[in-house]
Amino acid sequence: MNRKLKNSELDRKSVDEFKTAAKTPIVVVLDNVRSLNNIGSVFRTADAFLIEAIYLCGICAQPPHKDIAKTALGATESVNWKYFENTLDAVDALKKEGFTIASVEQAEKAVMLNDFEVNAETSYAIIFGNEVKGVKQKVVDASDIVLEIPQVGTKHSFNISVSVGIVLWDLYSKIISKR
Numbered sequence: 454m455n456r457k458l459k460n461s462e463l464d465r466k467s468v469d470e471f472k473t474a475a476k477t478p479i480v481v482v483l484d485n486v487r488s489l490n491n492i493g494s495v496f497r498t499a500d501a502f503l504i505e506a507i508y509l510c511g512i513c514a515q516p517p518h519k520d521i522a523k524t525a526l527g528a529t530e531s532v533n534w535k536y537f538e539n540t541l542d543a544v545d546a547l548k549k550e551g552f553t554i555a556s557v558e559q560a561e562k563a564v565m566l567n568d569f570e571v572n573a574e575t576s577y578a579i580i581f582g583n584e585v586k587g588v589k590q591k592v593v594d595a596s597d598i599v600l601e602i603p604q605v606g607t608k609h610s611f612n613i614s615v616s617v618g619i620v621l622w623d624l625y626s627k628i629i630s631k632r
Contacts, residue, residue, distance in 0.1 A: 493524030
């Protein structure tokens with residue numbers, strides 16, 4: 454029998470412990486994501502994988518906001534974040550800090566996520582786009598690489614928060630396997 458664990462048995466970090474813990478070398482960049490529930494879900498997923506930060510760009514709402522808080526479940530207190538009016542400004546700042554910029558999009562010459570090899574010495578900025586229009590073409594053009602999540606069904610996309618979960622889990626598991 455597999456007894457479900459109680460919350461007290463999960464050995465979760467406090468917010469202070471999270472803030473001082475070694476982070477996964479990833480910054481999530483949201484390019485004009487409009488849904489506050491999606492933004493909150495991204496915070497929660499970023500917390501789960503000890504992501505360095507989230508950069509909210511353009512029309513993205515910012516904490517504190519009740520609709521973000523509803524799905525973030527407190528992760529806006531643990532995960533660092535910054536706001537940029539323009540996504541390209543965020544990309545420029547990250548490039549200056551030495552990040553490899555990767556847009557998650559369906560594009561010519563995209564690398565399938567399952568084929569992407571991480572470099573354990575590299576910090577990555579992973580850009581996710583608007584729920585309808587995706588990552589802006591100018592942002593894709595400014596990226597070092599484009600990653601695509603393989604899909605074999607009839608639909609052509611995932612919800613943004615699902616995409617973030619898939620990509621962060623994949624990159625996190627590849628990074629920790631190289632440590």
